[in-house]
Amino acid sequence: MTTAGPRVAPIATPDTAPFWEATSRGELALPRCRSCLTYIFYPRSHCPSCFSRELDWTVLSGMASLHSFVIAHLPAPGFDPPYVIAIVELAEGPRMMTNIVGVEPSPESLELDMALQVVFELQGDVMVPRFRPVDEGK
Amino acid sequence: MSPMAIVGAAESERIGKVPELSALQLHIDAALRAIEDSGIPPELIDGIATAGHPPIDVAHYLGIRPNYVDGTRVGGCSFLAHVRHACAAIQAGHCTAVLVTHGQSGRSRIGMTYPDPGAESMHGQFEAPFGTTGPVSMLPLNVLRYMKDVGLTHEQLAGVVVAQRQWAQRNPRAFKRELLTVDDVLNSPYITYPLHAPECCLVTDAGGAVIVMEAGAATALGVRKPLVHIRGSGEASETPMITTMEDLTSSQAFRTSGQLAFQSAGITPEDVDHLMIYDAFAHLPILGLEDLGFVGGGEAGAFIAEGRTAPGGQLPMNTNGGGLAYTHTGMYGMFAILESVRQIRNEAAAQVEDVRVSVAHGIGGMFNHAATLVLSSEAA
Ligand SMILES: [Zn+2]
Numbered sequence: 003m004t005t006a007g008p009r010v011a012p013i014a015t016p017d018t019a020p021f022w023e024a025t026s027r028g029e030l031a032l033p034r035c036r037s038c039l040t041y042i043f044y045p046r047s048h049c050p051s052c053f054s055r056e057l058d059w060t061v062l063s064g065m066a067s068l069h070s071f072v073i074a075h076l077p078a079p080g081f082d083p084p085y086v087i088a089i090v091e092l093a094e095g096p097r098m099m100t101n102i103v104g105v106e107p108s109p110e111s112l113e114l115d116m117a118l119q120v121v122f123e124l125q126g127d128v129m130v131p132r133f134r135p136v137d138e139g140k
Numbered sequence: 141m142s143p144m145a146i147v148g149a150a151e152s153e154r155i156g157k158v159p160e161l162s163a164l165q166l167h168i169d170a171a172l173r174a175i176e177d178s179g180i181p182p183e184l185i186d187g188i189a190t191a192g193h194p195p196i197d198v199a200h201y202l203g204i205r206p207n208y209v210d211g212t213r214v215g216g217c218s219f220l221a222h223v224r225h226a227c228a229a230i231q232a233g234h235c236t237a238v239l240v241t242h243g244q245s246g247r248s249r250i251g252m253t254y255p256d257p258g259a260e261s262m263h264g265q266f267e268a269p270f271g272t273t274g275p276v277s278m279l280p281l282n283v284l285r286y287m288k289d290v291g292l293t294h295e296q297l298a299g300v301v302v303a304q305r306q307w308a309q310r311n312p313r314a315f316k317r318e319l320l321t322v323d324d325v326l327n328s329p330y331i332t333y334p335l336h337a338p339e340c341c342l343v344t345d346a347g348g349a350v351i352v353m354e355a356g357a358a359t360a361l362g363v364r365k366p367l368v369h370i371r372g373s374g375e376a377s378e379t380p381m382i383t384t385m386e387d388l389t390s391s392q393a394f395r396t397s398g399q400l401a402f403q404s405a406g407i408t409p410e411d412v413d414h415l416m417i418y419d420a421f422a423h424l425p426i427l428g429l430e431d432l433g434f435v436g437g438g439e440a441g442a443f444i445a446e447g448r449t450a451p452g453g454q455l456p457m458n459t460n461g462g463g464l465a466y467t468h469t470g471m472y473g474m475f476a477i478l479e480s481v482r483q484i485r486n487e488a489a490a491q492v493e494d495v496r497v498s499v500a501h502g503i504g505g506m507f508n509h510a511a512t513l514v515l516s517s518e519a520a
Contacts, residue, residue: 012265013258022265044262044381070285070388073333074277081271084333089281089383097383099281101270109333114288130269 009080011126017047020059025129030064030120032096033057043096064120066090066133069097071114073107084108090118090133104134143519144227145355145367148178149481152243152347155467156315159345162251166243166347167198174349179364180237185351187238189226191218191471192254198241208235214377216418216471217502219348220511223477224373226352236353243347244469250345267381275420278506280335282388283423287334290389292426294334296441298325300422301338301464303450308461310451310490315342316465339422341468348474350481355519368481371497372405372514374398382506391503393510394431398501401512402433407497409434414483414498415455416476419462425449428501429457432512456492459483473502477513484517 014022024031033042035049036056048055071088074081086102103121105111118133150173152158152166161169167190175182187208188199195211208229212221219240226238245252257263263272272278286292301320308314320338328336355367376396379385386392402408409432417428429440434455443449449457460466460479467475480498482488501512 009271010259010264010268012269013260014265015260018262018265043384044266070281070283072277072280072283072335073330074271074273075330075332076273076276078271078273078277084330085271087270087272087277087281089285089388099267099270099272099381099383114284125269128269132270 007079009125011128012130018045021045022128024059024061025122025131028122028129030062030131031059032062032094034060041092041094041096043098063093065093066118066120068102068112068114068116068118071102071112073109086112088133101132102134103132141231143355144230144352144370145358146223146350146370146481146515147353147358147363147367148174148180148351148365149368149478150174150177150349151475151478155313155346156344157247158245159248159250161245161345163243163245164193164197164201164251166245166345167193167241167349168202168243170243170347170349171198171202171239171241174239174351177365178351180351180353180358180361185237185239187226187229187235189222189238189240190242191222192242192244204239206235208238214509214511215504216420217473217504217509217511218471219474219477220500220502220513221375223350223352223370223513224375224511227370227373230352230354236357238352239349240352241347241349242469242471242474244471245345246343246469247345262380275506276332276340278382279421280332280423281382282385282507283334285388286423286427290438292441294326295322296445297334297339297422297426298322298336299441299445300419300425301325303444303447304419304458304462304465306450307459307490308465311461311466312489314461314466315344316461335421338464341420341463341472342465344467344469346467346469346475348478350477366485366517368484369516369519370513371516372401372403372407373512374400374404375509375511376400377509378507380505380508385507390437391427391431391507391510393507394428394501394503397510397512398432401499401514405514407514412455412497412499414459414480414492414495415457416480416498416500417457418472418476418502419458419464420468420472420503422464424503425457432499432501451490459488459490459492473511476500476502480513480515484515
């Protein structure tokens with residue numbers, strides 16, 4: 003039961019464009035403050051911790067842990083319920099919203115704090131970061 | 141500081157399923173009824189505040205020409221913030237009587253014109269691509285983290301519904317009046333795991349309005365109903381995105397707003413006879429009870445499950461049945477204020493005895509904002 007229409011794709015703005023350029027290369031990247039070393043999510047053009055404008059776009063490891071999640075049972079454009087909407091905590095610290103893929107969308111298959119790694123999926127003409135459980139022993 | 145009061149208050153005549161009125165008409169029906177409730181001449185109203193519809197649309201449709209306009213739109217708690225702002229504006233001499241209105245056709249979708257933030261917004265870039273469908277898919281995102289870190293069982297969460305249905309059963313205007321057991325809730329279909337259908341808010345049509353004036357000026361005019369004194373208020377923002385909350389198990393906005401409200405009223409939680417905590421979803425009263433200081437961290441689930449907030453309990457909460465069972469248009473905050481007003485005026489459907497101090501607390505968006513009012517039958 004998918005609702006009509008494709009998944010909505012993000013449109014970059016000047017402050018976020020490097021994020022979406024990185025995902026198109028298969029990389030997860032965030033601005034990092036040169037003064038206080040804070041990783042900044044969502045991307046901004048200054049550091050909200052120390053107000054410095056000196057930022058460096060930094061490629062991240064793509065590793066994360068499952069901080070919290072819901073299983074959506076209502077349809078959304080382009081999504082077949084049930085599907086998982088999650089908050090993941092990136093290895094570098096910030097938390098972001100995503101979907102968990104590559105695993106059954108059931109409470110039994112999803113455990114808080116489980117290890118995840120980023121994957122990229124084309125949505126419209128944009129590569130969107132999603133996360134799947136880390137392959138253990140591989 | 142001259143004391144301020146709510147001098148008129150009303151809901152639209154009909155709530156629930158009202159397809160014969162547009163959202164704007166729901167604002168107006170409630171506004172006309174609040175003016176009638178107050179007994180003040182409509183031409184005295186020189187301030188307007190609302191969220192959703194532009195305040196000028198509401199003022200002009202109604203027939204007033206305000207010189208104080210507050211279009212603060214911070215989610216469902218906007219109307220609590222409007223009351224707080226109105227007190228400051230009247231105090232500063234900017235206006236005399238502020239009308240705060242709400243109207244939403246959440247169920248029938250008549251005249252609902254709210255803009256989508258768009259694919260270039262931060263929501264459009266970092267939330268919407270993951271299949272979000274509004275609050276129902278995002279606001280419950282902190283529940284499992286709370287369950288793991290603080291300790292809350294699915295049974296205790298269902299207990300919030302059980303308690304509030306007991307209030308709703310006593311209220312003929314409530315949308316869902318059937319009593320439910322914990323098992324009934326847990327056997328209901330999931331809307332958004334871990335929340336079952338009865339743990340998610342209703343979607344209804346309704347309007348509400350209140351009028352704020354300086355208490356002495358209202359008394360001199362001879363208003364019809366007992367004054368509901370605004371003893372204190374607070375509000376606070378944290379973040380536009382639930383992912384960036386400092387701690388998913390406790391809302392910084394709730395804590396700060398509550399502290400400001402209690403401090404400005406000069407009271408503590410022990411002084412509160414009646415409580416409204418905006419319950420768009422069953423976990424909000426749990427965080428609210430803890431973040432406002434009514435119980436300690438991790439105690440709210442058991443507190444509610446033991447019936448302490450149900451009829452006959454020590455802290456009657458969400459006595460209209462709440463957003464889970466009474467009505468929930470989309471921005472429910474106005475109905476939390478109105479139930480506090482009814483309890484203080486001794487005119488509630490499920491009336492609690494001797495309510496002198498009532499606290500109404502609202503959430504805005506996905507823990508983005510919060511606003512809190514301390515209301516009382518007594519000026520000090
Ligand atoms: Zn910095």
